[in-house]
Amino acid sequence: MGRLFGTDGVRGIANADLTAELALGLSVAAAHVLAEAGDYAGQRPVAVVGRDPRASGEFLEAAVVAGLASAGVDVLRVGVLPTPAVAYLTGALGADFGVMLSASHNAMPDNGVKFLARGGHKLDDELEDRIEALYTEHRTGAPWARPTGAGVGRVRDYDEGFDAYVAHLIGVLPNRLDGLKIVLDEAHGAASRVSPEAFSRAGADVITLGARPDGLNINDGCGSTHLGLLRAAVIEHGADLGIAHDGDADRCLAVDAAGNEVDGDQILAVLALALRERDALRENTVVGTVMSNLGFKLAMEREGITFVQTAVGDRYILEEMKRHGYALGGEQSGHVIVLDHATTGDGTLTGLLLAARVAATGTSLAELAAVMDRLPQVLVNVPDVDKSRVGETAELAAAVTAAEVELGATGRVLLRPSGTEPLVRVMVEAADIDHATAVAGRLADVVKATLG
Incomplete structure (x- = not known):
C-alpha cells in the first residue's frame, strides 16, 4: 500500500x-x-x-x-x-x-x-x-x-461555531468595507453561509453566486476553478470586485471591476504592501513557492521585500513561516496565510483583507494588483501517468534541460507530481505566451510518452 x-x-x-x-x-x-x-x-x-x-x-x-x-x-x-x-x-x-x-x-x-x-x-x-x-x-x-x-x-x-468564526473574521479587519459592491462566488461549498455573512457584516453590498449547495453541485462550473460566472456577474452588476472560493474555502481568487483575474500572487503582493504599511510584515519577508510567478519575485525585489520560496503546498509555506516568524505567505492558487490571524489558508479572510485594502486606499483592485507584472505562465496537467517516476527517466530530464536552455533567463520550467490528484503538472514560464504554450505542450507529450 x-x-x-x-x-x-x-x-x-x-x-x-x-x-x-x-x-x-x-x-x-x-x-x-x-x-x-x-x-x-x-x-x-x-x-x-x-x-x-x-x-x-x-x-x-x-x-x-x-x-x-x-x-x-x-x-x-x-x-x-x-x-x-x-x-x-x-x-x-x-x-x-x-x-x-x-x-x-x-x-x-x-x-x-x-x-x-x-x-x-x-x-x-x-x-x-x-x-x-x-x-x-x-x-x-x-x-x-x-x-x-x-x-x-x-x-x-x-x-455556536458559525457565529464565533464570523466574529473572528470581522474582528481582524483593519477597516470596514462600506461603499463597496462585491460579488462572491462560493462554489456551492463550505463558505456558502459564512462568507456572505462576514462581508455583509463588514459593510459591503454583497451579491452571491454558487451559494446554494445541494451536496452534488460543489465546484460544478463555479468557484475559484471556474471564474467565468464571477467575471460576468461583476461586469453585469457594476461591482468593484469579485471574490471566488473553492469547495472548502481555504483559498481565494479575485476579479477586478473589468472582470480581469487577480490571482494568488497578485493578492499576496497587495497584502504584503498593506502589512508593511502597518509595520506588520515581520522581517520584511513574504513566503511563496516554486510555482510563484517570476513577476511576483521581481515586484517584491523592486519594493525591497524579501521573497522566500518553498515546495508547493501551503503546509510547507506554513512550516517556513513558523520556523522564522514570518507573517505572510501564500500560493498562486489563492492559498494565503496571514499567520497573526489564521493557522492555514483562509479564503474568506483573504478576500476580506483584499477588499479592506481597496476600501482603505480608495484605489481600484486593478490598480493595486498592477504592483506586479504577471509573466505568461502555462500549466498543463498530464493525467494517467506514473507520477512517482517524474525524476527517474533520462529522456524526460533531457527534455527539461533542453527547454530550460531554450527559454534562457526569461523563463523557467517546473515538473511536479500532484499531491492530491493522479497526474503530473507541467509549468512553463516565458516572456511570450505562445512560446510558453509551445514548450509546455512538447514537455507534456514527453511526460505522457515516458511515464504513461
Missing part, C-alpha cells in the same frame, strides 16, 4: 478509495496519536469535526465521529464550515485536534480527511506517518484499547 497521506490529507473517490471503514480506522489511529501526549486530569480529549457540503461527507462524518468516540474522544460536531473555520475553532476552543472532511477544489465524487493538530495547525509528515502506521497495524489485526461504559466519547453539535 502506498502512502495514504498526500500534500493535504487523505483524498480519493468517496466510497471507492475513501470508504467509511478507512475514515473510521484513520480516526481511531489519529485519536491515539494526537491525544496521547495530553494531560487531561481525568478529562477526555476533545476533537472538532467539520465538513464541506458533499453528499459523501454525511456518511464520512458519521464514520469519523464514530471512530473518535469509540476511541474515547469527545466530539464537537460543527457541521458545514470552511477548513479554516475548523482550524480556528480547534485553537479557540482548546481542542486537542480537529478533523475536516473535504476534497477542496476537487470534483464532487472525491472527498478527503484532513487532521489538524492542537492549535489548529496542519500535521507534519512525522505525525501523518505515525497515524498511517498505527492504522495499518490495526487493519492487519493488532487489537487496540477500546474504552467501555462511561469511557466512550460523547458527541454534541456545536452550532
Whole structure:
C-alpha cells in the first residue's frame, strides 16, 4: 500500500478509495496519536469535526465521529464550515485536534480527511506517518484499547461555531468595507453561509453566486476553478470586485471591476504592501513557492521585500513561516496565510483583507494588483501517468534541460507530481505566451510518452 497521506490529507473517490471503514480506522489511529501526549486530569480529549457540503461527507462524518468516540474522544460536531473555520475553532476552543472532511477544489465524487493538530495547525509528515502506521497495524489485526461504559466519547453539535468564526473574521479587519459592491462566488461549498455573512457584516453590498449547495453541485462550473460566472456577474452588476472560493474555502481568487483575474500572487503582493504599511510584515519577508510567478519575485525585489520560496503546498509555506516568524505567505492558487490571524489558508479572510485594502486606499483592485507584472505562465496537467517516476527517466530530464536552455533567463520550467490528484503538472514560464504554450505542450507529450 502506498502512502495514504498526500500534500493535504487523505483524498480519493468517496466510497471507492475513501470508504467509511478507512475514515473510521484513520480516526481511531489519529485519536491515539494526537491525544496521547495530553494531560487531561481525568478529562477526555476533545476533537472538532467539520465538513464541506458533499453528499459523501454525511456518511464520512458519521464514520469519523464514530471512530473518535469509540476511541474515547469527545466530539464537537460543527457541521458545514470552511477548513479554516475548523482550524480556528480547534485553537479557540482548546481542542486537542480537529478533523475536516473535504476534497477542496476537487470534483464532487472525491472527498478527503484532513487532521489538524492542537492549535489548529496542519500535521507534519512525522505525525501523518505515525497515524498511517498505527492504522495499518490495526487493519492487519493488532487489537487496540477500546474504552467501555462511561469511557466512550460523547458527541454534541456545536452550532455556536458559525457565529464565533464570523466574529473572528470581522474582528481582524483593519477597516470596514462600506461603499463597496462585491460579488462572491462560493462554489456551492463550505463558505456558502459564512462568507456572505462576514462581508455583509463588514459593510459591503454583497451579491452571491454558487451559494446554494445541494451536496452534488460543489465546484460544478463555479468557484475559484471556474471564474467565468464571477467575471460576468461583476461586469453585469457594476461591482468593484469579485471574490471566488473553492469547495472548502481555504483559498481565494479575485476579479477586478473589468472582470480581469487577480490571482494568488497578485493578492499576496497587495497584502504584503498593506502589512508593511502597518509595520506588520515581520522581517520584511513574504513566503511563496516554486510555482510563484517570476513577476511576483521581481515586484517584491523592486519594493525591497524579501521573497522566500518553498515546495508547493501551503503546509510547507506554513512550516517556513513558523520556523522564522514570518507573517505572510501564500500560493498562486489563492492559498494565503496571514499567520497573526489564521493557522492555514483562509479564503474568506483573504478576500476580506483584499477588499479592506481597496476600501482603505480608495484605489481600484486593478490598480493595486498592477504592483506586479504577471509573466505568461502555462500549466498543463498530464493525467494517467506514473507520477512517482517524474525524476527517474533520462529522456524526460533531457527534455527539461533542453527547454530550460531554450527559454534562457526569461523563463523557467517546473515538473511536479500532484499531491492530491493522479497526474503530473507541467509549468512553463516565458516572456511570450505562445512560446510558453509551445514548450509546455512538447514537455507534456514527453511526460505522457515516458511515464504513461
